[in-house]
């Protein structure tokens with residue numbers, strides 16, 4: 467145990483130790499932290515659905531009717547009506563033949579990549595892709611070619627280089643909206659490339675689903691190329707306020723995953739209450755209220771990021787509700803986060819290995835039910851704290 471203790475002490479000295487913080491109450495726009503009411507700027511509950519009465523009610527009703535647990539893996543005895551209903555609803559939502567629900571986004575990415583590619587195949591992966599994609603690539607045993615962030619010209623060169631020795635699949639995988647930078651993938655250009663080089667295109671839309679596009683179909687809808695994505699991965703635990711994840715795509719892909727995806731096969735399936743909440747969430751995203759919530763979120767994004775840009779901050783080119791503010795080194799970043807917490811704003815400082823060294827940041831995530839005024843004040847406080855730090 468001593469060896470772990472020393473490693474933890476080392477992390478602490480470098481300002482890199484991670485600890486858990488306890489909050490009280492639901493994931494609303496404000497939460498209680500150490501008995502104090504603070505503005506929550508680090509939840510992915512973008513549309514405010516995590517504690518929405520429609521989801522809570524659907525979840526309670528399904529739990530009363532079907533019980534708490536699903537009892538087993540889907541392939542054993544755990545495939546319930548609600549699993550199939552949710553998958554049909556997701557396939558309709560994304561206009562695909564079929565969909566498969568996974569227990570989390572992490573389980574989905576590792577299971578999809580491991581299930582669809584292997585030795586002899588090549589995965590082309592954006593350098594800023596989420597950790598679960600990186601782990602899925604590693605688990606698959608495929609050759610991994612990492613391309614510079616959003617750089618489709620470099621990606622094309624890499625695709626060309628791999629062509630002569632091609633033996634199996636090419637798969638291009640990208641976040642739709644990048645989780646630490648808040649910028650979007652160049653999906654049209656990626657779709658061009660996947661067509662030119664006969665590759666599959668997989669988009670992880672954990673942060674776009676429910677939020678982006680006129681009807682919340684995600685980053686693909688925003689760029690008008692939803693139907694050119696082969697593998698739509700998305701999560702149910704962020705904007706949709708519930709829990710779990712999915713792959714939407716062709717029937718043959720879903721059947722392949724049912725047979726090969728280890729995170730799907732060897733894990734107890736999602737419980738009824740969670741499935742019912744996800745169904746209610748998709749109904750909400752599709753409703754007039756969903757549209758209203760998306761508009762409020764977009765308005766909040768503008769208010770908050772324009773204020774910070776006017777104050778001279780580097781926001782990493784964010785175009786979404788994820789708004790990172792460049793701070794540089796770990797020490798000052800975590801001090802700024804602490805000072806903001808004292809001032810009533812709960813925002814996370816992000817350090818390596820989550821982001822490259824020297825690009826630490828305060829990462830704000832916005833919600834539809836934040837008030838524009840409280841976001842303006844928060845932006846001013848961030849500017850003030852970061853200004854003081856520079857002196």
Ligand SMILES: *Cc1c(COP(=O)(O)O)cnc(C)c1O
Pocket residue numbers: 570571572573575596598641645670672673701702703710711
């Ligand atoms: C959060 C996230 C995941 C993981 O999803 P969970 O359901 O939280 O496991 C995967 N990919 C991206 C881009 C994410 O932001």
